[in-house]
Amino acid sequence: MTQEDCFRPLFIEGMGRYMPARCIDNAALSEMAGMDYHQIERRNGVRTRHFADRAAGETAPEMGARAARAALEQAGCTMADVDLIISASGTSHQFIPDQAVFIQQALGAGRSGISCFSVHTSCLSFLTGLDIAASHLTTGRYRRILLVTSELASAGLNLKDAESGPLFGDGAAAAVLRLPEAGVPSGVVRCRFESYGDDAELTGVPGSGTNLPAHDPATPADASYFRMSGRGLLRRALQHIPPFLAAFYPELARGEDDGAAYILHQASRAGFQLVESIGLPPERVVRTLAEYGNCVGASIPLTLMKAVETGVLRRGQRAAMMGTAAGVTYGGMILVY
CATH class of the missing domain: 3.40.47.10 (Thiolase/Chalcone synthase)
Structure with missing residues (x-):
């Protein structure tokens, strides 16, 4: 399995x-x-x-x-x-x-x-x-x-x-x-994560850990700032996301519509341009990027809440939650809400 x-x-x-x-x-x-x-x-x-x-x-x-x-x-x-x-x-x-x-x-x-x-x-x-x-x-x-x-x-x-x-x-x-009550179909249908450690330097905070201790005089003053290579991340995403989706969500690859609400990590404008190229139904793609920005790990649950509050996601319906993370990691979960 x-x-x-x-x-x-x-x-x-x-x-x-x-x-x-x-x-x-x-x-x-x-x-x-x-x-x-x-x-x-x-x-x-x-x-x-x-x-x-x-x-x-x-x-x-x-x-x-x-x-x-x-x-x-x-x-x-x-x-x-x-x-x-x-x-x-x-x-x-x-x-x-x-x-x-x-x-x-x-x-x-x-x-x-x-x-x-x-x-x-x-x-x-x-x-x-x-x-x-x-x-x-x-x-x-x-x-x-x-x-x-x-x-x-x-x-x-x-x-x-x-x-x-x-x-x-x-x-x-x-x-x-x-756990759901008897007869309620809520649950995790499937879940997949893929990590590619060779791309770890594309995004992160190099300081604050044991690699560059704050008290070490050799630690650069800007080591505790977040940094990212947007172009590098996008290049890797274009390489890895299509095969990831084929393995995780084959219904999309076959052009099938399971009626899911799409709860995506609110990464960036470029990230949504990539999503649009996949062909997801725009009325079921929930967005919070413009109002909240990228809230790191909170982006997906904040967007999930908006999906429920706006009626895009209802009880018994599938939520397709997907995103990318530093690492670089690609992940997704199909949840029956």
């Missing part, structure tokens, strides 16, 4: 989001970064993005906790009903301990003993978390899982970098997960 063939029941009981109060439009960003604001949307596809104010308490754990509370409220649950917290984010509050325990603390459950851990596959972290959660629920290891993605991309941005500075935004999203 291949990685994409195993159906696992999973029910999204509730979802929540938190977007920082400070919304930065392109005119404001151009003043901050010293660039032509007319070029920003034309190049990146972003009109506005949210930047967290850490001094005002908008930290990654607090943002994640606010999204989690909204998800718990929608699900009709409390923290007493949760037995696992998964933090699934590309950015992190600090190196050690992992972000999940800080989210637990921010939720007022720091003495609860609820199991916590983090997963990190940058922009695909939420899908990785869903994949792991589905397996844990299927085996009965846990009964209700709180999956939280909270990203402060702005903390690592060089705003004067015209390629990446205007592209990213901050935000958090959360989901409460459990």
Whole structure:
């Protein structure tokens, strides 16, 4: 059995989001970064993005906790009903301990003993978390899982970098997960990830880890800034995405329409141009790039929420969630919502 063939029941009981109060439009960003604001949307596809104010308490754990509370409220649950917290984010509050325990603390459950851990596959972290959660629920290891993605991309941005500075935004999203009731067909139909480590240098933050420690005098001052080669990533995507889709989603290759809503990582304007070349039905391709920017791992769950709220995705319908991530990794999941 291949990685994409195993159906696992999973029910999204509730979802929540938190977007920082400070919304930065392109005119404001151009003043901050010293660039032509007319070029920003034309190049990146972003009109506005949210930047967290850490001094005002908008930290990654607090943002994640606010999204989690909204998800718990929608699900009709409390923290007493949760037995696992998964933090699934590309950015992190600090190196050690992992972000999940800080989210637990921010939720007022720091003495609860609820199991916590983090997963990190940058922009695909939420899908990785869903994949792991589905397996844990299927085996009965846990009964209700709180999956939280909270990203402060702005903390690592060089705003004067015209390629990446205007592209990213901050935000958090959360989901409460459990097994579906009898007769409810919700679950993970298939899931596939492919990673190509030889392309790791195309995007990332070289500093902040053991490779370039912050306290080492030899570490460059800009090592903690995010950097990317947009052209290099696009070139690799054109090479790898067609065979990835053929293996993961053969219905597309055959021109079949399974009625899915398309929940894509909001990578960039160029990324959507690639999507358009695939021929997905535009009315079922949900977009949040223009309003939120690229929110790293939070992009997919934020877009999933919009799909539900706008009626593009309904109960019992398939959601085709796909994206790319640093690594370079390509990933996708077909979920019956």
